[in-house]
Amino acid sequence: AQKITQTQPGMFVQEKEAVTLDCTYDTSDPSYGLFWYKQPSSGEMIFLIYQGSYDQQNATEGRYSLNFQKARKSANLVISASQLGDSAMYFCAMREGGGGTSYGKLTFGQGTILTVHP
Amino acid sequence: DTGVSQDPRHKITKRGQNVTFRCDPISEHNRLYWYRQTLGQGPEFLTYFQNEAQLEKSRLLSDRFSAERPKGSFSTLEIQRTEQGDSAMYLCASSGAAGEETQYFGPGTRLLVL
Numbered sequence: 160a161q162k163i164t165q166t167q168p169g170m171f172v173q174e175k176e177a178v179t180l181d182c183t184y185d186t187s188d189p190s191y192g193l194f195w196y197k198q199p200s201s202g203e204m205i206f207l208i209y210q211g212s213y214d215q216q217n218a219t220e221g222r223y224s225l226n227f228q229k230a231r232k233s234a235n236l237v238i239s240a241s242q243l244g245d246s247a248m249y250f251c252a253m254r255e256g257g258g259g260t261s262y263g264k265l266t267f268g269q270g271t272i273l274t275v276h277p
Numbered sequence: 278d279t280g281v282s283q284d285p286r287h288k289i290t291k292r293g294q295n296v297t298f299r300c301d302p303i304s305e306h307n308r309l310y311w312y313r314q315t316l317g318q319g320p321e322f323l324t325y326f327q328n329e330a331q332l333e334k335s336r337l338l339s340d341r342f343s344a345e346r347p348k349g350s351f352s353t354l355e356i357q358r359t360e361q362g363d364s365a366m367y368l369c370a371s372s373g374a375a376g377e378e379t380q381y382f383g384p385g386t387r388l389l390v391l
Contacts, residue, residue, distance in 0.1 A: 163319075192378060194379070194380075196382070201384070202366055202384060202385045202387065203382060203383070203384045203385065204320070204368060204370075204382035204385075205382075206379055206380070206381060206382075209378075209379055250319050250320075252319070254378060262308075262325045262327070262332055262333045263308060263310075263325070263372060263378055263380070264310060264322040264325055264333065265310075265312075265320075265322065265380060266322070267319030267320050267321070268319055269317075269318065269319055270317075270318075270319055
């Protein structure tokens, strides 16, 4: 079974509008972390936002917020006020196990290509 | 504060040749990871170092692959007798101690095996 599922191969959004990128995950570990990364065409993976499984509040970082629904095992990324520079591939990733004891390897989804139109 | 660096950025080689990639992590980070990413896919974990100790290896890391981190600073990934299926982006990431888990990635090394 896929541990991280991103069902949207591609998404389009108008500049200045908000967009939601979907991510569902599968784990039986009570302690885990969820990450979103952006990968522009240059190839570098850029960290955007992190949500821990025990965090009570949804994570926010500037224009990025993570809509964490633990019971549904979903961790959707919301980008507000889209900009042309947001056009890129976006990956959802999970780290299973507590940070103090696990080795921290990430499992990635297939990614969603976001295109922002002017 | 410099980020993770990787060298070379691009490598073209012929099948059967050996290649070596280098990763320099963020200076205070003791955890270092290697991932491989093929076209249209998400990165896949290859191996993990904590300081100089290689603590985990994926089954993706065949006998032709070897990774080292001799002094707990930079790391190298060597592929022997390259095959066309080794063509991919090789990404290195580093993170700090437990509790500071975010992995920061380098720009990657893009390998093409002809």
